[in-house]
Amino acid sequence: MSKVDIRNVSKRYGDVIALNDVSLSFGEREFFGLLGPSGSGKTTLLRSIAGFVEPTSGEILIEGGDISRIPTYKRDIGMVFQNYALFPHMTIFENVAFPLSVRGVKDAEIRSRVANILELVQLGAYGSRRPRELSGGQQQRIALARALVSRPRVLLLDEPLGALDKNLRQQMQIELRQIQREVGITTILVTHDQEEALTLSDRIAIFRKGEVVQTGRPDEIYERPQNAFAAEFFGATNFLEGHSAGNNGGLGSVRLDDGTLVLTSDVVPANGERVVTTVRPEKFRISAAKAALPEDGQPVNVLSGTVVRPVYIGASVTYHVTTGTSELTVFQQNREARLFETGDRVVLNWLPQHAVVLAG
């Protein structure tokens, strides 16, 4: 059963369309990431759920009930903002107690519930401090505790880790996920950080220009992007263009413009139609031109080229390889006996399931 339903929601600001007929369902206890570049509509959707933005059309339901006409404060949500939005004139205790005291919870119960939630975020001893006396990571945890203490129906996170530095962010991602599982609350996260969305989310929706481009589990989104935007949004990727050469024995084949035949586990369109396939840089295996292929009977794609530029990163090496018609990016773990240099002839191999056919 779904917890939050977005039904055909649109939002227009004059001529600008911030959300265009978006429909999504968020499941019970699900951690759902809304991912996209800035201005793609993900934040508008989150703010619509919170009630700060009134959709031009469509319905938003929480537990089956339409909340479009209900003011924010009655929606029973918890929210964490990018700048945490802790109340500077209140102590940490007063901040966390705020959602309970405005709901008229009795003092004794407030004290025990605040103490419990502060323990959960491991800041039990900080109740009497002021927000500005805490570090960014601590403030973030207090903001999370404050959003959870009233046991809301949905937790909304608006770029909650955006203000933290990289190490702390990774640590907070783990903690956030752990706390979310422990509490078991439906959570909707807005982020423009692909890695954050992949790490935290059960499912992800990719936004572009007010529309949902693709929805799915992190691995589905990463491994089987449905279009060029979804593919490119997760960092570097390679595009191989050609014409369909039909489906045969569970494998589709694509005739690249230079004549090479590429196999894919996806179904390709009818013979002769234009097809674009994409391959993630780490899916290639790069080897010296002369090296024999370790065949185990499995069909594998072969493409030969020349190293244009090796980029040494440390743990890995990025090669830019030209095949004559296109330039490809290849990641290789830094564990081979020798690294390739500019001008080296190389052979690229990859499996058919790693060649993904994109929708027109």
Added chain:
Amino acid sequence: MKLKREWIGLGLTAPAYAWLCVTVILPLAMMLYFSFLSKMPMGNAEPAFSLRQYMAFFQKDFYRFLAWRSLMLGFHVTLFCVLIGYPAAFVLARLVKGRWREAILLLVVLPFWSNALIRIFAWTMVLRTDGIVDQMLHFILPGAPSIGILYSYPAIVIGLVHSFLPYMILTCYISLQAIDDTLVEAGQALGASNLTVFRRIILPLSLPGLFVGVVLIFVPVVGAFMEPRILGGRQSIMLGTVIEDQFTEVFNWPLGAALSFTLLAIVSLIFLAAYPLLKNRLKVS
């Protein structure tokens, strides 16, 4: 090295201190000296040091009565400035957006640009019997009685509120517009109605501005003499006007100075008494 930095600091602040010394501390010290003289040092008079002028305040009910009147005037004017100024600042800072905000803010400051005396005399035209207000009333209700309130206590309050309202609007505006919108959104998202958000977030965070406005208005209004004199008629007598008389009419500077410092002491005591109540409220990040 540390010593050198201290000298640089002293050197940079010295002009400001010198300026303060010449414009504030010296004249005040002169007045303090005068307040302890037995009489005006003029002609053959040989003034001695005495507490006579200060004693006058405690010996004569008249002065205490006037001090009470002046404090009440300060209270009433400040109260109306809060009641009108805070909501105006709130609307301006939180509800009005864009260019309108600057335009309205300019209109708020505009009275500052006209001469205070002209402002007050303008009020006499408005408030007097058969004045503008009266004429408008009779235009709408021909049979209505006259409502000229010139030369009355309300006229003084109206004139002073008009003069000092911009202070309240500006100080409240500054602290209200500095409140981060996401704090308001956070309050709403966490279950607080608009009224609760105002009471528990916006009002406490804007208190410093409100308090500065109160001080900026209350202190000068308690010593005001021009508005009471021109708009007050028989109600015009306040401690401020009496002090002015000592300097301009009676020529008893020592008494005038002593009454001034007594008033200063009373006002200081009031704020000192209020400080413990405000201390925690004003402590904002």
